Amino acid sequence: MTAPYDYHIGVDYHKTYSHLVVQDSAGKTLRSGRVKNDRQSLGSFLERYRENSHAVMEATRNWMVMYDWLDDICDDVVLAHPLKVKAIADAKIKTDKIDATVLAHLLRADLVPEAWAPTEKARDLRVALRERMFYVRLRTMVKNRGVTVFDRYPEQTAQLKKLGDLFNKTGLQQLATLNVSAIDRIQIDRGLEFIGDIDGRIKQAEATIKAMTKTNGNVKLLKTIPGIGEFFARLIDAEIDDIDRFRNPKKLAAYAGLVPSTYSSGGKIFHGKIIKQGNKWLRWAFVEAVAPAVASDLQLRAQYEHLKLNGTNKARVAIARKLLTITFQILRDQRPYERRGVDSDEGASATISRLSR
Structure with a gap:
């Protein structure tokens, strides 16, 4: 149970304004109204309710701003x-005032399904990591657009594609000599110049991330796990933030969305694909780490090849779940990864067996 606060404040947060509802311990509304989203307006509205008060808001877009003010x-x-706030999500009638009132009632009754509020340090690192990911996605878009142009000249680019990467040093030199139309040459040159600019931004973003995690011991530990390099180590650490908030690997797996959907009816249980909810960045990191992990670790490779008999996707998810389990143990015990036998980790082996069925 939460402490016996005198004031319970529900906040329905929007981009330019918020609706606030202040209740007392009996559930009586003391004040309700719309407030402009700035520190001074919020402070003035809540001036009489500062002492022994607590507030609740949903984890919506840019929630950090209002959260810090509150x-x-x-x-x-x-x-x-x-x-998980079904009283709001499933409501037939929705207004700002109703949403804020429902939040205040749930807070007063200690029934708020809480989301994790990361530390300021983790928030800053997440912002820096997302900047790098944005530039990488942008670079991929520009490259794909360039490939569309190149495909109009199949005879000239057929040999180039054998290089594997049209945009490495050798490929770029060859692309500069392609005999194409004037407008396509303009687009190719602009695209290549843009890619160079993006590469520079990526390097700057990586330098920022590296400086922010220079003394981070968790990153060093995570890099000892097969398939987890510099970037994924930093991303995983930032998204987990505090490993102690998870009681066991299953809780972490559920948070990452690396658990199968479950349907139970008539005494029978069915397991389907992995759930769509969860931290998409963690799930992406562990799934992407599977390929380099099985390429560098013999035990993981043996497990992966065995599980592939039941489907490649199931095998990838199972190995991703194992990497997550290893991550949990390493961060909890604060020790580097040590290669062991395939079945030495009973929990991870059980997980792989269940997901491979």
């Missing part, structure tokens, strides 16, 4: 999981 005013701030 944290300076109230004794405690609770971050609600938007998909």
Whole structure:
């Protein structure tokens, strides 16, 4: 149970304004109204309710701004999981005032399904990591657009494609000599110049990330896991933030969305594909780490090849789950990864067996 606060504040946060509802311990609404999203307006609205108060808001887009303002005013701030606040998500009638009132009632009754509020350090690192990922995606888009142009000249580019990467040093030199139309030459040159600019931004972003994690011991530990390199180590550490908030690997797997969907009816249980909810960045990192992991670790490769008999996708998910389990143990015990036998980790082996069925 939460502490017996005098004031319970529900906040329905929007881009330019928020609707606030202040209730007392009996559930009586003391104040309700729309507030402009700035520190001064929020402070003025809640001036009489600062002492012994707590507030709740949903983890919506850019929630950090309002969360930090409320944290300076109230004794405690609770971050609600938007998909789990069914009283709001499933409501037939939705208004800002109703949503804020429901949040205040749930907070007063200690029934708020909480979302994790990362530390400021983890938040900053996540911002830096997402910047790099944005530039990488942008570079891929520009390259794909260039490939569309190249495909109009199959005879000239057929030999180039054998290089494997049209955009490495050798490929770029060859692309510069292609005999194409004037407009296509303009587009190719602009695209290649743009890719060079993006590469520079990626290097700058990586330098920022490296400086932020220079003394991070967790990153060094995570890099000892097969398939986990510099970037994934930093991403995984930032998304987990604090391993102690997970009681066991299963909780971490559920948070990452690396657990099968389950349907139970009539005494029978069916397991389907992995759930769509969860931290998409963690799930992506572990799944992407599978290929380099099985290429560098004999035990993981043997397990992967065995599980492929039941389907490649199931095998990838199972190995990703094993990498997650290893991550949990390494961060919990604060020791580097040590290669062991295939079945030495009973928990991970059980997981692989279940997911491969």
